Amino acid sequence: MPLLTESKLFIRPDGPDKVTGSGRYVADITLTGMLTAKFLYAGISHARITRLDVSAARQVPGVFAVLTQDDVPERRFGSVPDRTLFAKDVVRFEGEVVAAVAAIDADAARKALDAVVVEYEPLPVVTDLEAAIADGSPLVHEDWADYGPTRVERDGNVASFTSMTRGDVEKGLAEADHVITSRYVTDASHAAPIEPRGVLAQWEGDRVTIWSSTQVPFQARDGVCETLDLPTNRVRIIVPHMGGGFGGKCGFHYEAHVAALARAARRPVRLLFSRWEEFIAPDRRREGMIIEITTGLKNDGTLTARRARVLLDNGAYSADASFFPHMAAMHTLGPYKIDNIGVEVSSVYTNHQPSGSVRAPTAPQACWALESHTDELASAVGIDPVVFRQQNCVDTGETGVAGQVYDEIGLQECIREAVAGIDYGQDLEDDEAIGVAVGWWPSFPGPSGAYVKIDSDGKGVITTGAQECGTGSVMTLPILAAAELGMEPEDFELVYQDTSAAPYDEGATGSQTILNNGRAIVEAAQQIAVELKNLAAEKLEASPDDIVLADGGAHVAGSPKSAVPIARLARTAAGGEMLLGKGSGTPPEYPSAVDVSCVGDRGMSGWAGPQFSCHAVKIRLDRETGVVRILEVSTAHDSGVIINPIGASGQVEGGVMMGIGQALTEGTVYSEDGAQENPAFLDYKLQTIADAPPISIHFAEVYTPGMGPHGSKPIAEAPNVATAAAISNAITKLIGRPVPHLPMTAPRVWETMQRRGEA
């Protein structure tokens, strides 16, 4: 059943707001009497607070509230509960919030910040991952053992740890004809949505309404409740239009700070971040890594064993990063057939900005390392890298690294189509090359709810907990509801992004919206379909089982001319039992990993609905400067059946472009004392439209049962996995060895070439 006929043009419902400037984002909302919030940041990466006095700041004219940790309940939060709203005794990264001010305007707020007296006793700054786990390293959290119970494996500066073992690595390596070891390092990078975040809070009585540019309104609400000791029915989070997230606006950030300020000030308070704050403060940064991989293989290319050690830069606090080691372990192993594995991954506390989920967390970096390594393997045995992958990648019915046997998957189709799409093997200029890489990414089943109603004129309203961060849920959700009811997507209005109006949803995170909320909406719409069929059956004197909903009406199967318009049925229903549906579709189960043993297991070994991809990238290298230009990208993705083609291709194009940035120009540079040196777009360089290559897209539409609606799987993060890896492999073809440091900036490419010259 086609969900959306190709000839039909469905404009995203929030689109007209966005092209006319009438759509409101948090920064566009003002309330009468609203105050301006500003934060005092640590400005030092590790120090004990020896004095903090805000009394003078409170006296600054126009200042209504000044808060520190002394003014809020003492609650630690995070996936490892290691964080408080404001710094408590110790600051651990430059962007840690020490105090917050609400004032009549920005100038008064700035004067108040200047009037806060804070004195520090510097503590040793931890920035080097290997030094941080060595004996005797200063600890980022001296008191971590007192933070309360956690399921996470941790010790010293190791914030979380996972190991995966299967088979016998030593035996596998001993059987190999070649044993190749590689070491790769990646810099941190940023989500960098174009909208800097904003939070606006207003109290009425004992209830607070918070407008926030969050990707995860329910998580934000729960954070406010947890840290300010409030029940959920007193906290309402509303997200107006949201200017992009990419993970950077996942998690619980500043909603509680602003709510606390507004309560103390007895006024609405709005916080708007500058671009500098957006870079240095949130606990959402793509983590830097050190990845060491050793693989054994036979002369015929068979992989016999893999051992890896990975260190992740956790930063100063754990945010949602405690599952990252398990995720990084899977990405270091990859979608390959290897029976003997041993991987250890540690996420290491440092005095850097905390790491957190940014679009496919850990995947692009680990994939870049693994896939660069894989080309080294192919080269060692003289097999073309594409053939090598076709030989070693998993296929339907085969067993992956964690012992999971895959149902029907499209990875081999992805490899075939991606290279076909770029004419792999074509004659190239001397300074051009094509690199290929594969990637994978799991789906995250979870709870989600929605209501659907049809009003008296036959028009519908979907009330959903789902969050739209740009990815197009506003299109796909109405498409799904309409398909169940024989209506058009335009027949539905969406009420969304309001935690008091709609049931729970995890938010725009983990590419999960259509997978989970889509199922909920289908279920809710199906309830209405039953009601409509009953009503139609009565009118048409037929059995409800014989009623078909199509083209905006209900008819008896085989007699479309008998159709009763849904509007008429709705009018009837409005006079009595109304057309209301609710759904909270049961989440699919995670498949189990079979014979892998796992310390620090976070349930990431068995992947539900795994998505696969292959990217092939043609580049040109300026050999005299190391500058790489991307000429063409060919992509193929198995994300199951595609429900909304324009939305899905938009995700691929955006993910690839973000991957190109991460490959070449996007990396955070840290000073020795832990401060970011490029927290601005001038020197943290996003790719421009002048850099954007043509991107071809193939979807291997493998119908995936028991996952998303209509055999679908998610799509938003998967396109951000393999691009940098493919670029790396293209560069290696031109310069003879991988650039061992991501991003592969022009200076790093050139330096790698110089080292080759020396060797």
Added chain:
Amino acid sequence: MTQPITQPITLNVNGMDYSVDVDMGRNLLGVLRTEIGLTGTKEGCDDSECGACMVLLDGQPVNSCSYLAMQAQGRSVTTIEGVMSADGLDALQRSFLEEGGVQCGFCTPGMIMSARALLDGNPSPTEEQIRIGLSGNLCRCTGYAKILAAVVRTASGD
């Protein structure tokens, strides 16, 4: 409370004159969004690096974050709110919608302003001219493919 020294100025925005008192240091973006109440123009970086604040000044795209309101006196300012015509969306706005050039929408107003100025000056730009003309507008969502398609389509009059 601060008492900045303000000067009265008149700004012509989307064909209408507005008299406002502004402090010399205020940028045009802030005055458009606050005093004049047109919030379609966005602030993404406050540093001339992202283009979300793009407006037209006498028909030419300018980063309003890095332009003082006082500099705009006597000039004609066009914001995204001034692009739509009386009978509906501008052709560019329609193309952005139909090609899927809009995702989160935060870069969209600035992108459309740059594209509008480009097409006003050169109704039939090459693809490379479009790329250069929009190169001051960062988009994180789309990878630019559908934005480029939208401008190409508008230029070719489809």
Added chain:
Amino acid sequence: MSFTIAESVDEALAALATGARPIAGGTDLVVGTRQGKAHLPPSLVAIDRLDELDHIESGEHGIRIGATVTHSRLMIEPTIVSGYTALADAAALVGSPSTRNIGTLGGNIMNASPAMDTGAPLMVLGAVVQLRSTGGSRAVELSDLWTGPGQTSATADELCVAIDIPSRPARSGSAYVRLEYRRAMEIAVVGAAASVTMADDGTILDGAVALTAVAPTIIEVAGASTSMTGLLPDAAATAIANAASDVARPISDLRGSESYRRHTVGVMAARAVDAAARRAAGEEIGVPVNRAIGVGAS
């Protein structure tokens, strides 16, 4: 605090004499005040509407470019593109289209950034800056104007009113190339401008080379003319690459290491010489060279 829109150059000069600072596009001035990096001067006089400063006059002795001519105009102005091409190359690379629309040549020069794009072209073209104050006028060589990063030898009451560039000899050409990590929105990591005049036999008669972002100011490669004279362009480019790398005094920062800059400024200098020589020989190479011939793998 005051903001005055000058209606004449004399009015602007009078304001400068009482302590006001000039503002044209404001692209450097306004961005410079972000994050408390600097304060806006308390008194500003806008010079961007003075017709007297916004004109290009060419005559037999050369060309005079008003201080408030924008980069957008420079990059397409036929006399600049045909005769003073390096300046058009540079103007086309400045910032973004919006910055080029309001950023002015005079502003770029007087901001005195060692990474400015128009500086090296003006230097190889032998430009002279016209400064005026209520006390009179003077002409200053660029090498005397720039004294350090953000610093000039102009006094606070002096306004840059025009830039004079002498007329170009026959069989001459010029070019500016810049290292770019992206194809747009870049600031020079390094850059180089070259001007050459060709002899009848296809060798170089004389020329000049200047470098961007490898010293506290834009610097000229001393002796460039001598080292190129009599050489075919290929050999001249090689010689200049070495000379440029030798005279560069770059710093290491997050945009590039000292050694990388020293190497790439030589590459840029060689490419500038090559493009300038080809233009001198009559080859049409579009503006900017970067995009026309693929500098930086464009």
